[in-house]
Amino acid sequence: MTLTYIISGFAVGTLVGLTGVGGGSLMTPLLTLLFGVSPSVAVGTDLAFASITKATGTFTHRLRGTVEWQVVRLLCFGALPAALLTTLGLKYFGTLDKEIGQIIRYSIAGSVFLTVIAILYRSKLIAWINAHPERQLHGTRLAVATITAGAILGILVTISSIGAGAIGATILVLLYPKMPAAHVAGTDIAYAVPLTAIAAFGHWYLGSIDWVLLGSLLIGSLPGITLGSLAAKAVPEKLLRGILATTLTLVACKLVM
Template sequence: MILALLITGAVGGFLSGFFGVGGGIIMVPLLMMWAKFDQRRASATSLAAIVPTSIVGALTYASQHQVDWLVAAIVAVGAIIGAPLGSRLLRILPIKLVTWIFVTLMVVEAVRLLFVGDTSHDRIPMNALAIMGLIGLGIIMGIASGMLGIGGGVIAVPVFMSAFGLSPLLAKGTSLLAMIPTAIAGTIPNFRAHIVSLRDGAIVGVAAVAASFGGVAVAFLLPADVSAQLFGGLLLIVAIHTAYRTIKTKKN
C-alpha cells in the first residue's frame, strides 16, 4: 500500500511541476488502480496531497518570477467558495456519475491540448470584467477540485493563457499558487466527513513534493507546445483506461 502511494505521488508530483496542475487528474486513477481506492476515497486523498505539492511548485515558479500574485489571489477567492460545494457533491453524488464527469473533463482537456495551439498573448489590463471572470474561474476550479480531487490546473492553465493572456510558464506558476487555498478548502470538509486519511494524503504528498522539482526543471527546458501535446496524449490514455475500468466493473 505504502509503495503504491509513494509511486502515485511521485508521478503526480512530476506532472504537477511540469504542467502546472495539481497532479490529481493522474493521481486519482492511479490511486484507484494501484491502491484499490474507490473514486470517492481516491479523489479526497489526491486533493489532500495537492496541498504541499502546489505550495512547493508555486514557490519554485515564483523563484523564476513566473507567478502573477494578483491573478492567483482573485481566483483563490472564487475557489474557496467553490471547493466546499464540490466536496459536498463528492459525498452525495453516485460514484459512477463522479467517475464519468472525471473522464469527460480529461477528454475535453486532452482534445484542447492536442488540437488547439497556444493562444496566449500580452497581459490584459485588470478591470471589473476581468476580476469577475477570474472569480468565476475560481468557483469552477474549486467545484472541480472538491468533487474530482484535482487541483483545477487543467481548467485554470488554458483559461489563463487564452482568456487572460498569461504566457505558458506564468500560467502554470499562477495556477499552482491559486491551488493552495483551493485544495485546503476542499480537504477540510472531506476530513470532517471522514472520507480522507491524512496519513495517506501525507505519504502521497511527500513523494509528490520530491518529484515536483524535476517536473518544473523539464517545464523550463521543453517548448510549451510540446509539453502541452504530451500532456494531452497522457490525459487521453488515462481517460480511456478509466472509462474501460468503469464499464468493466459495471458489467461484472
C-alpha cells in the same frame, strides 16, 4: 502496499515535473482504477496531496515574482465559496454513499476529458484568441469572467480533485492572453493552494482522507517532481503531451465503462 503507493507517487511526480500537468488528473484515476480506492477517498486524499505540493511551488514562484496576485484574488473570490458550498452539498447528500461515489467517478472522468482537451488544443486556443483581439475581455467584464471561472473550477476541483492544473492554466491563457507563460504557471499554482486546502479540509470533515496513503504518496512524489523537472528539457514536450493525452483518454473511458 505502502511501497507501491510510494512508487506510484514517484511516477506521478515525475510525469508532473516533465509535463507540467496537474497531478490530480493522474493521481485520482490511478488510485481509483489501479488500487480500488473509493472515488470519494481518492479525491479527498489527492486534494490534501495537492495542497501541500502546490504550496511549495507557490513559494518558489513568489520568490521569482511570477504570481499575478490580483488575478489570484479574483479567482479565489469565485473558487473558495464554491468549494465550501460544494462540500456542504456533499455532506448533505452523503459523499460516501454508493450513488454519490458513482457521480464522483463520472465527474473524475469528465474532468480528465477536459484536461485532455486542454493539453491537445491549448496552442490552437491561444492562436485563436490572439488572432481575434476584439473577443478579449477587459475591465469589469474580465473581472466577472475570472470570478465565474474560479467558481466553476472550485466546484470541479472539490468534486473530482481535477481542474486546477491544465484546465485552470488554459482558462488563464484565454482570459489573459498577454500574461507571460511563467506568470500563468505561478498564478495557476498560487490560487490552487487555498482552493485545494479548503476542499481538502472539507473532505477531512467528511472523513474521506486516507492519511497513511497521503504520506506514502508524498514520500514518492517529492523526489519524482524534482527529477522530472530536471529532465524536462531533455524530453520532447510534444511527444510527452501526446502520450499523456492518450493515457488520460483511456483512463477516462475506463472510468465511465
